[in-house]
Amino acid sequence: MDHVGILSEAFYLPPGKKLVADVFRDEDVPFGTLSKNIDFQRDIGIHDIHVTDELPSVLAIAAARRALDQAGVAPGEVDLVVDFTSIPEDYVGPTWSAAGLVQQELGLENAFATAVNTGGCASYHLALKTVVSLMLADDDVTTALLFAGDRTPDLNKTYYPITVASDGGSALVLRKNAARARILGVETISIGRLHDVWYVPGLQNRQPNEEVTERLLHMYAKMDKFNEGVIPINFRMFGKVMTQLLDKLNLSFDDVDYYVYPTFSTWDQAYFMKKFGLSPEKVYTSALKHRGHVQESDMVINYAEAVEQNLIRTGDKVMVVSNGAGFAWSAALIHH
Incomplete structure (x- = not known):
């Protein structure tokens, strides 16, 4: 029975850093406790984050290139490219997605490019579920590249009361019947x-x-x-x-x-x-x-x-x- 495995997973984090204390200062984050005596600033556990002025697509392309290199997959082998970025990218979606740009920049001439980017931070799973189903249903799709690239606005790094967001990109290469990292x-x-x-x-x-x-x-x-x-x-x-x-x-x-x-x-x-x-x-x-x-x-x-x-x-x-x-x-x- 056919299955889908992950040939590689890769990421790119820009070298620039910003202290979370400076993020809180710049964004005027509230002090005080939330429910169950949790203090957001005291208990967040994050000291610094990665920041950049680069476009989100630059982060995505860097991660995607690394994933293909690690998997040993040539551009012509990729049948499907899926963007699962969950916040606005270079242009405001859903009219535009970086999927086509990644296809162009990496020379994925045999691939079809699209996006599955709802669900916020769970968009990884929604894309994974969608792509695995498509790969198992379509004999023409053997290898897929999934990616994301996120750059939050300069004064919107804090997702109060949950977390502080870092800039970065990620990608993974899926292949039908791959022995490594089988998606159960x-x-x-x-x-x-x-x-x-x-x-x-x-x-x-x-x-x-x-x-x-x-x-x-x-x-x-x-x-x-x-x-x-x-x-x-x-x-x-x-x-x-x-x-x-x-x-x-x-x-x-x-x-x-x-x-x-x-x-x-x-x-x-x-x-x-x-x-x-x-x-x-x-x-x-x-x-x-x-x-x-x-x-x-x-x-x-x-x-x-x-x-x-x-x-x-x-x-x-x-x-x-x-x-x-x-x-x-x-x-x-x-x-x-």
Whole structure:
């Protein structure tokens, strides 16, 4: 029976850095405690982030080039290119996606280019689920390149009360029947009533007489909706999506060797581990302090770094899990 595996995963983080203390100063982030005695500034656990003035597509192209090189895949072998970037890119989407630009710059002349970029930080999973299904259904699609490139606006690095965002790009190469990193399954759950908890207003939502500024491209949160709609169910939904995936595969949590989880904050990671009874050795957390959150690329970057550090070994079953604006909870199980 056909399956899809991951030949390579790669990323690019720009060398420029900014202290999170300076981010908080520049963006006038509130002081004080949230629920359960959490103080955002005190408990975030992020010291500095990667920043750049480069366009998002530059970050994406750098990561995509690395992924193809690591996989040993020639440009002419790529049948499908999918952009899973979840925030505005060089131009405002969905009219424009970097998929066509990546196709052009890397010489992927035999590929079809498109985008699957809803679901916020869970867009990685939505793209993965879509592409795997397409590859298994279409004999003409054997090799796919998935990528993302994110550059947040200069004064919109803070996603209060969750995390601080870093700039960066990521990519992975999928191949039908590859022996490495077999994708056992992907499960997603979305809740429509939470569709606008996080949003980028854009010009179409400009108030009468409001000045046109970069702030119209900033990420905003409806805090009442976040506190009342997301917080009470967040970790229950993580459990639900992982359980649904494991049940479909006739597996249990005992079969999972390692977890890849977003680098949101120290307190968020601690709650995830506590909720599911996981030791720190089973969850990749070490990148948080000097990187922060790289949107949907967290899943690719954390997986790649865990492989490099021998935390993920051949034969391990790895649960890659995230949530994201939209609002979605998603999980993928990969047999490395």
